[in-house]
Amino acid sequence: MLYHSERLYNYYSALQKLTDNSGTRRLPSRYKEFVRMKLEYAHLKSLKRAGRIHDPSGVSGTKCGELTVVCPACPDPEVNLLRDWESAPSERCFLYTLFITLDACFQLKRRMVSSVEKDPSLGIDLGYFVEVEPFRQYLLSVTDQKEMSTCSSLAALDYANSKFSHGYATTGVCLGVCARQEFIQPNSAANLQVRERYANMDYTFASLMRHHGRNLSVVVSYDIVCQWSKSLLQRVKTLPPLVRLDLVSTMVRFAVLKLHIHSHTKHFQHNYSLYYLPGVGCTDGKGIEWPWVNIVMGPGAHTETLNDHWGHWNWQKTVGLGEPYASYETSA
Numbered sequence: 347m348l349y350h351s352e353r354l355y356n357y358y359s360a361l362q363k364l365t366d367n368s369g370t371r372r373l374p375s376r377y378k379e380f381v382r383m384k385l386e387y388a389h390l391k392s393l394k395r396a397g398r399i400h401d402p403s404g405v406s407g408t409k410c411g412e413l414t415v416v417c418p419a420c421p422d423p424e425v426n427l428l429r430d431w432e433s434a435p436s437e438r439c440f441l442y443t444l445f446i447t448l449d450a451c452f453q454l455k456r457r458m459v460s461s462v463e464k465d466p467s468l469g470i471d472l473g474y475f476v477e478v479e480p481f482r483q484y485l486l487s488v489t490d491q492k493e494m495s496t497c498s499s500l501a502a503l504d505y506a507n508s509k510f511s512h513g514y515a516t517t518g519v520c521l522g523v524c525a526r527q528e529f530i531q532p533n534s535a536a537n538l539q540v541r542e543r544y545a546n547m548d549y550t551f552a553s554l555m556r557h558h559g560r561n562l563s564v565v566v567s568y569d570i571v572c573q574w575s576k577s578l579l580q581r582v583k584t585l586p587p588l589v590r591l592d593l594v595s596t597m598v599r600f601a602v603l604k605l606h607i608h609s610h611t612k613h614f615q616h617n618y619s620l621y622y623l624p625g626v627g628c629t630d631g632k633g634i635e636w637p638w639v640n641i642v643m644g645p646g647a648h649t650e651t652l653n654d655h656w657g658h659w660n661w662q663k664t665v666g667l668g669e670p671y672a673s674y675e676t677s678a
């Protein structure tokens with residue numbers, strides 16, 4: 347798996363050494379071409395895996411978020427639910443709950459190198475990232491959001507607000523995964539600018555919800571959910587129609603990941619604990635902490651590399667689902 351820029355460089359260096367291990371010959375550098383070739387290859391592979399060749403509209407007809415590996419276990423009325431699921435008695439409603447967990451990763455900075463013109467993405471919105479232009483326009487329309495925390499022992503926001511950002515085009519990435527199976531959600535990733543503004547996470551959350559059934563109830567976990575959820579309903583009204591529609595009609599409950607719950611005040615611990623929320627089972631929400639990867643590259647390569655990495659992550663999750671579910675079956 348050559349998703350990591352460092353591994354890509356090591357692989358290239360190994361090829362150079364195989365060509366001349368003495369270091370006495372001056373070999374022409376083909377590293378740029380090699381990186382471009384790798385990104386194109388990954389993109390073509392994802393088109394192939396999505397079966398675009400069998401669609402008469404071909405590559406140009408690929409829809410947003412279509413080049414992703416979707417979770418086969420999350421409730422989807424058109425795929426894996428009974429026809430009358432909406433009339434299920436309340437004690438069985440937990441079966442039709444979608445668990446989403448959100449987070450921002452500040453390690454995923456991208457240095458101010460290259461440009462979109464020099465290094466365009468091959469299909470940024472076809473995979474795990476949100477559509478660039480509507481997202482950019484939305485951020486321009488958002489005035490500074492007052493993010494004063496009322497949860498005294500919570501440092502995440504203040505830390506995020508004061509995060510060092512000089513020399514970086516992107517200061518991190520925010521992302522949504524399904525909390526039970528840990529699949530990266532289609533169109534659920536967005537590049538952060540300077541800090542973890544609510545606007546980024548509002549957009550990311552609404553964007554990923556487009557890909558889910560409208561009447562499902564949803565549990566959203568996020569480390570600063572006690573603050574983020576406070577005026578979320580007002581804020582989603584300002585989102586562009588592209589992502590706004592599905593969210594308003596959705597029934598949403600909020601929780602803090604178990605990993606982070608003790609950093610909140612007692613009041614918020616009681617109100618947002620996954621231990622106390624009915625119908626959540628043993629969900630911990632910590633799956634969002636795993637799928638991060640460190641990279642330093644141009645904007646197109648950054649997107650393509652993460653898309654490739656997350657596609658591989660979701661595929662590994664898909665092939666790994668069978669065994670634990672079989673063991674649940676036998677132990678039930």
Ligand SMILES: [Zn+2]
Pocket residue numbers: 417418419420524525526527528529
């Ligand atoms: Zn899932």
Ligand SMILES: [Zn+2]
Pocket residue numbers: 497500572573609610611614
């Ligand atoms: Zn809190």
